[in-house]
Structure formats: C-alpha cells, structure tokens
Amino acid sequence: xxxxxxxxxxxxxxxxxxxxxxxxxxxxxxxxxxxxxxxxxxxxxxxxxxxxxxxxxxxxxxxxxxxxxxxxxxxxxxxxxxxxxxxxxxxxxxxxxxxxxxxxxxxxxxxxxxxxxxxxxxxxxxxxxxxxxxxxxxxxxxxxxxxxxxxxxxxxxxxxxxxxxxxxxxxxxxxxxxxxxxxxxxxxxxxxxxxxxxxxxxxxxxxxxxxxxxxxxxxxxxxxxxxxxxxxxxxxx
Numbered sequence: 001x002x003x004x005x006x007x008x009x010x011x012x013x014x015x016x017x018x019x020x021x022x023x024x025x026x027x028x029x030x031x032x033x034x035x036x037x038x039x040x041x042x043x044x045x046x047x048x049x050x051x052x053x054x055x056x057x058x059x060x061x062x063x064x065x066x067x068x069x070x071x072x073x074x075x076x077x078x079x080x081x082x083x084x085x086x087x088x089x090x091x092x093x094x095x096x097x098x099x100x101x102x103x104x105x106x107x108x109x110x111x112x113x114x115x116x117x118x119x120x121x122x123x124x125x126x127x128x129x130x131x132x133x134x135x136x137x138x139x140x141x142x143x144x145x146x147x148x149x150x151x152x153x154x155x156x157x158x159x160x161x162x163x164x165x166x167x168x169x170x171x172x173x174x175x176x177x178x179x180x181x182x183x184x185x186x187x188x189x190x191x192x193x194x195x196x197x198x199x200x201x202x203x204x205x206x207x208x209x210x211x212x213x214x215x216x217x218x219x220x221x222x223x224x225x226x227x228x229x230x231x232x233x234x235x236x237x
Contacts, residue, residue, distance in 0.1 A: 019070075019071065019074075019147050019161055020071065021163065022161050022163055022202065022204075023070055023071070023147045023148055023159070023161040023202060024070060024071035026202075027068075027070050027071075027148060028071070031068070041063045041065070041150065041152070041157075042059060042063060045057055045059060045157070045198065048200040049214075050219065050222050050223060051219055051223070055200075057198065059155070060152065060153070060154035060155050060196065062152060062153050062154060063152050063155065064152060064153070065150060065151065065152055066151055066152060066153060067149070067150070067151035068148075068149070068150050068151070069148070069149040069150075070147060070148040070149070074145040074146070074147070074149070075145065075146060075149035076143045076144075076145060077143060077144050077145070077146065077149075077158075077184065077187035077188060077190075077191060078132075078134070078143055078187060078190070078191075079141040079142070079143075079144070079186075079187060079190070080186055080187065080189075080190040080237065081127060081132065081190070082190075082237040083141060083186070083236075083237045084127055084132075084138070084139060084140060084141065085124060085127055085237070086236055086237040087140040087141065087174055087175070088112055088119075088120050088123035088124065088127070088138055088140065089120050089124075090236070091109070091112040091113050091140065091174065092113065092176075093113055104137065105136075105137040108123075108137040108138070109137055112138075122138075123137075123138035126138050140173075140174040141172060141174060141175070141178075144180075144183050144184055144187050146158040146159060146160055146184045146188075146199075147159055147160050147161040147202075148161075149188075151195075154195055154196060155195055155196045155197075155198065156188045156191070156192065156195050156196070156197050156198070157198045157199070158181075158184040158185060158188050158197070158198075158199040159199070159200060159201070159202055160180060160181055160184065160199070160200075160201050160202070161201070161202045161203075162201055162202070162203045162204070162218070163203070163204045164204070167217070167221060168180055168181065168201075168221050168225070170230070170234075175234075176233075177230065177233035177234055178233075178234050179225055179230050179231075179234040181199050181200075181201065181225050182225065182230070182231065182234040182235060183234065184199055185197050185199045186234075186235060201218065201221075201222065203215065203218045
C-alpha cells in the first residue's frame with residue numbers, strides 16, 4: 001500500500017513539475033535541431049520583459065554554446081566563499097530552530113549563533129582551505145540547481161521555470177532573505193566573474209484577450225527581485 005502511495009505522489013509531482021513538463025521539452029526540442037545556440041540564443045534572450053518592456057541586453061558576439069544543462073543534467077552551482085564567510089560571522093538566533101546534524105555540528109552552529117569568538121575564527125580558517133567540502137558545520141549554504149544553465153565563451157544564462165508555484169523562493173535555511181534567482185546569479189558569478197551573467201524566469205502564462213500574457217503576480221515578483229531591498233538582503237556579502 002505504501003509503495004502505491006509513493007508512486008501516486010511521484011506521478012502527481014511530475015505532472016506539475018515545470019522542469020519536466022515545460023523546461024525540458026522546450027530545450028530538448030531546440031537542441032534536437034542540432035544548433036549550437038548561435039542562431040536561437042539571441043532570440044531567447046530578447047524575450048524577457050518587465051512590465052511589458054523588453055530588457056535591453058548588450059550581447060557578446062560569440063553565442064555558440066560551450067556548456068548546457070537542464071532536466072536530469074542540471075548544473076550544480078556552489079555558493080560563493082565570500083557568502084559562507086559572511087554567514088559564519090553573522091548567523092542569527094532566528095534560524096536556531098533549524099539546527100540539524102551531529103552533536104558537534106549543532107554545538108558549533110550554536111556557538112556561531114551565540115557569537116563565540118573562537119568558533120567563527122575556526123570556521124574562517126577552514127573556509128580558507130584550497131578545497132571546500134559541500135557539507136560541514138561551517139557550510140551554511142548548499143548547492144543550487146537552476147532549471148537551465150547555458151554558457152558561451154563570454155556569457156552565462158541561468159533560467160528558473162515556475163508553473164504552479166504561488167511565489168518565488170526567497171529564503172534558505174540559514175538566511176531569512178535569499179532570493180532564488182539572485183542566488184543562481186550570485187553562484188554563477190562565483191563560477192566565472194569575468195563573464196556577463198543573465199537570469200530570468202519562465203512562467204505559466206495567463207489568458208487575456210486570446211493572447212498568452214505573463215501573470216501580473218510574476219511581473220510584480222520580477223520587479224521585487226531587482227529591488228534594492230531584496231538585492232541587499234540576498235547579497236549581504
């Protein structure tokens with residue numbers, strides 16, 4: 001019985017998962033044409049708009065793809081070291097209820113919250129190592145996975161698909177405000193800060209006068225994403 005319930009849950013999730021019902025079919029179809037991106041990527045990057053106004057982008061000349069990820073092959077983007085350093089020095093009491101892990105992990109993170117002088121210093125030493133693990137008591141943000149990741153010699157594009165979500169994701173376990181799109185952009189910049197970084201949402205359209213339109217709430221969410229408040233709180237480092 002429990003197995004059947006789990007199967008139904010998986011089918012239900014898949015039915016409304018924008019990654020596999022919207023994003024993956026679209027990009028699979030584009031790549032089935034055998035094109036490298038130079039012909040269709042400029043058109044794609046001219047589609048995003050805010051409040052009906054097209055976003056003006058100065059695109060690099062070479063838009064041939066050197067890397068592409070979506071669907072079952074999503075790109076893993078690690079958090080910026082500068083953010084991890086900021087978090088171990090500024091962890092707040094408001095996240096104390098989310099403490100999980102081994103006894104040592106919990107005790108170390110409680111020490112960070114209580115502003116114990118030695119513990120943040122120890123964390124900063126560990127964060128200065130050449131190789132940083134994905135997990136640890138001093139790792140306070142995990143890997144993020146944009147629905148689509150496209151990279152050319154001079155450009156990185158991150159795309160997030162939203163279908164049934166009521167609103168964008170705007171927090172993480174350790175941060176009260178960490179907008180998902182800004183997080184993708186931040187991590188992509190950490191990967192290669194010399195390239196232009198572009199990000200946008202693909203959302204389920206609404207019907208208006210027989211034309212598919214971007215729902216008003218997502219226009220509002222896009223405007224909020226680039227507001228000073230959300231940017232400053234999402235990128236404190």
